[in-house]
Amino acid sequence: MIGARFANYAHHTRPAIFCRRIVTPSDRNFGKVGGRHPQRILSTLNPLKLQSKDYLDISGHLETTVAFPHSKSGRGLLSYYSTAPRGTPFQHQPFPSNSRGFLYYSRDPQAAALEGSIRLRLTSDNTPSSFLDGRDLRLPWGSTWQLILPQIATQMSHRRFSDQLLHEKLVTQEQLSQCTKLFGHRCRWVPSLTLFRLSQEFPLHFEGRPVLTVVGGSLHQLELPWIFGHPPRAWSGSGIARFEPSTSPEDAGKRIVHMRIIKITEPVVCADEKRSRLVPRPVEGQLVMVNLRGVPKLWAYDIEKNTVLGAAFRALWDASHLPTQPSWHMRPR
Template identity: 35%
Template sequence: MLSTLTPSLLTESDYLNLSQKHTIRLSFPLSAGHSYLLYYELDRKNVQTPFPAHARGFFYFGPRPGLPLFAASLRFRCTPTAHPSSFDDGHDLLLSNGLPWQRLLVQAVMSTFPILRDQLLREGHLTLDGLERWRIRLDGRGGHVFSSRWLFGLHQQFPVDFGVDMNLVVVGRPHQDR
C-alpha cells in the first residue's frame, strides 16, 4: 500500500523492492480494498517478463518537461536507498527497448486504472473538469492504451515494429486549410 505518488511527499514506507517479481498489486489508503496489477513488460508471446534485479525504489507521478500535462505518467524511480531523499540520485526504470517504464495519464482518464485516477484526483494532479475534457477527446478509442505507443511531440523517441499492423490516432486540434 502506497501513501502517495507525489515525490515530495514520499516516505520510507513507499519504498518497494520489485526485483524479479512478475507482477505487483498497488493500492492506496482510500482505495477501499481495491488494487490494480502492474507488470514490467510483455514479450512477443505476451508472457510477462519479471522486473529487473535493480528495480528497488518508489512509484511516482510526474509531468514530463516540454510536454502537456496529459503526457504525465506513473513511473518507477530506482533509488540507491529506501530514504526518499535518495529520489534525486536515482533513475527511472527502463524497459528492454530503453524507453521508460510507465503508465500514462491517458490510461487513468480512460478508466483502465480507476484506482490510479482516483488517487491522482485526491492528490490534486488531476481535476474532474480536466478529466472530463480528455475523456471527451478520447471517446471511441476503446480501453486499450499502451504506454510505449503514445507520442505527445515529434521529438519523442518511440519503438516501431514494422512486422505488425499499426493504427495511428491523432488527438488534438483539427487542421484547417486556408
C-alpha cells in the same frame, strides 16, 4: 534479442491501441509467478512528498497491487513489465531484478494537456533523498516503463491511481474526463508508442514501419513510410528516436519535421548489401537521412500536407511549446 522483443510492438499495422480483453487475476494480488504478495499501501505519488515507507520492491513480480490511504474502489494494478513475442514460453514478462524504488507521477513542465505518467524511480536505498540520484525503470528496448494518463483514466485496474492523483491535485477531473471521451473504457495502450508532442522519444525498429498513436484534441494514427527502404530492408537493429522541427534557414516560416536517432539500442547490421548502398545507415545522435534520386538528404515532412500523416504531425506540433532558439533540438535530455 532486444529487437525481437520490440518487434512485437513495432510491426503493428494499426495505431498503438489494442482492444482485446485481458484476463487478469483477482484483486487479491498475484505478485511473483507462482506466488502471492501482500498488498502494499503507499502514502503518495507526489515525488516531493515521498516517505521511506513508500519504497517498493517489485523485482520478479508479474503483477502487484498497491493502495493508498484514500483508495475508494477499483484496483491499483502494476501489471507485467513487458510482453515477449508470441511463441515464446512466457508471453508476459515479470519485472527485472533490482526493480526497487519509488512509484511517482511524472509530468514534464512542457507537457501537453493529457500527458503524464506513473513511473518507477530506481534508487539505491529507501531514503527519499535518493530519488534525485535515481533513474527511471526502462524497458528492454530502452523506453521508459510507465502507465500513461489515458491508461490510468480509463481502466478499472488503475482506478486507485486516478483517485490518488485527484486527491493530491496532480491531475484534474477535466483531464480524466477528456481521456475517457477520447479512449473509452475498453482499450489498452503501448505507452512507448503513444505521443503527445514532437519532442517525445519512441522506439524505432529499422526493419519495420513504426505506427504511433498521437493524442491531441482527437486521436490520430501516425504511420511512417518505409524510411529505411521497402522490403527487403537495408538495415536491421533498433533505436530510440524523436521528431524535431526543422531549424534550417531555407525552412524558415514553414512547418517541416525531421527525425533524429537519439540512441542505438541494438547494433545496426546490414540486412541487404545491395539495398544498403542506396539507403543511408541510421547513426546515433544524427538526423535520419534518405536517398532521393541518388542524393543523400535529410528525411523531412511538410506537416501542412492534407494527409492523415500531416494531421497527426500538426497535432504534435500544436501541442508542443517550441522555443525559438535554433539549437533547440541539440539540447541535452
